[in-house]
Amino acid sequence: MRLLVTGGCGFIGSNFIRDMLARHDDLTIVNLDALTYAGNRQSLADVEAAYTGRYVFVRGDIGNAELAHYLFAAHGIEAVVNFAAETHVDRSISDAAPFIATNVAGTQTLLDAARSGGVRRFVHVSTDEVYGTLGPEGKFREDTPLAPNSPYSASKAGADMLVRAAYETYGYDTVITRCSNNYGPYQFPEKLIPLMFSRAAADEPLPVYGDGLNVRDWIFVTDHCRGVELALLKGKAGEVYNFGGDAEKPNIEVVRTLLAALGKPESLIRFVTDRPGHDRRYAMDFTKAARELGFAPSYDFARGIAETVQWYRDNGAWLESVKSGAYRQFMDSWYGARA
Numbered sequence: 001m002r003l004l005v006t007g008g009c010g011f012i013g014s015n016f017i018r019d020m021l022a023r024h025d026d027l028t029i030v031n032l033d034a035l036t037y038a039g040n041r042q043s044l045a046d047v048e049a050a051y052t053g054r055y056v057f058v059r060g061d062i063g064n065a066e067l068a069h070y071l072f073a074a075h076g077i078e079a080v081v082n083f084a085a086e087t088h089v090d091r092s093i094s095d096a097a098p099f100i101a102t103n104v105a106g107t108q109t110l111l112d113a114a115r116s117g118g119v120r121r122f123v124h125v126s127t128d129e130v131y132g133t134l135g136p137e138g139k140f141r142e143d144t145p146l147a148p149n150s151p152y153s154a155s156k157a158g159a160d161m162l163v164r165a166a167y168e169t170y171g172y173d174t175v176i177t178r179c180s181n182n183y184g185p186y187q188f189p190e191k192l193i194p195l196m197f198s199r200a201a202a203d204e205p206l207p208v209y210g211d212g213l214n215v216r217d218w219i220f221v222t223d224h225c226r227g228v229e230l231a232l233l234k235g236k237a238g239e240v241y242n243f244g245g246d247a248e249k250p251n252i253e254v255v256r257t258l259l260a261a262l263g264k265p266e267s268l269i270r271f272v273t274d275r276p277g278h279d280r281r282y283a284m285d286f287t288k289a290a291r292e293l294g295f296a297p298s299y300d301f302a303r304g305i306a307e308t309v310q311w312y313r314d315n316g317a318w319l320e321s322v323k324s325g326a327y328r329q330f331m332d333s334w335y336g337a338r339a
Helices: 011-023 041-050 065-075 089-094 097-116 151-170 192-201 221-234 251-262 287-293 301-314 316-321 325-338
Strands: 002-006 028-033 055-059 079-082 121-125 174-179 181-183 206-209 215-220 240-243 248-250 269-272
Touching: 002 011, 002 065, 011 028, 011 041, 011 221, 028 065, 041 055, 041 316, 055 065, 065 097, 079 097, 079 221, 089 097, 089 151, 097 121, 097 151, 121 151, 121 221, 151 174, 174 221, 181 221, 181 301, 192 206, 192 251, 192 301, 192 316, 206 251, 215 221, 215 251, 215 301, 221 240, 221 287, 240 287, 248 251, 251 269, 251 301, 301 316
Parallel strands: 002 028, 002 079, 028 055, 079 121, 121 174, 174 240, 181 215, 206 269
Antiparallel strands: 215 248
């Protein structure tokens, strides 16, 4: 198979590319990434060296239709897996414009180019956040109505609807995946686990929103990547598939787990003013994916978090390299305003 992966230098995309190339000798991947602040080509430096005949990196934007058409034709692309997105909720609250440009308009441009370019299948990677928030009981199903509560999740919901429309209007072979909170190697340190790890390792205060009792279902990134692979190879056209890790944890429990793993005191925790529109609880029902695709998470949280902590310990240089001045300035101003 000849596959275009967008956003492949990001956290989930880089893990997906590495895992797929290692296990499929007949696979060629073209990685299209704009290398925004959260994209790091160094995350795939070993892949570039190891798979010179089967891996191609192209710097570019999914909103560039001319480039997309060229790549589809030049590389004989058979399928697209679209990871490319602006993803950080806090950033979307500060400025929603990049989220609309990439997540909505960019997805539509890529969809149109893929459909007209004869690309067989389009897999769109979305998020559980499009469903909104849950009370203390229940889980999100694929037929749960979309009710996004942040500019980020609204932009992803908009993209989902455009992907659905491509199937309903044109009969184009699209599949949508929605996943719970990912964690693991190569995650950009604006997200909860790498952020708390890096700050705790430096004995800096750990900012925790509100009362810390917002609940997320955590999935190890490799499990998510295997789910996306199953959707690509076995998913039914026009369908949506949920993936979860079956590991619901309040944020404060995750933070305390990291502190314990690092041998750091809980006195580093600082409760800060809650994020506007902060969803209280997410949980994913992945019965459909299990039944139709054979999906099941292989990592429990204890194993996943232990491997994640060890990876960050072993890769401190990578973690420091992605902490740009822009990232540091944003994080300090955001959390400082809520302290």
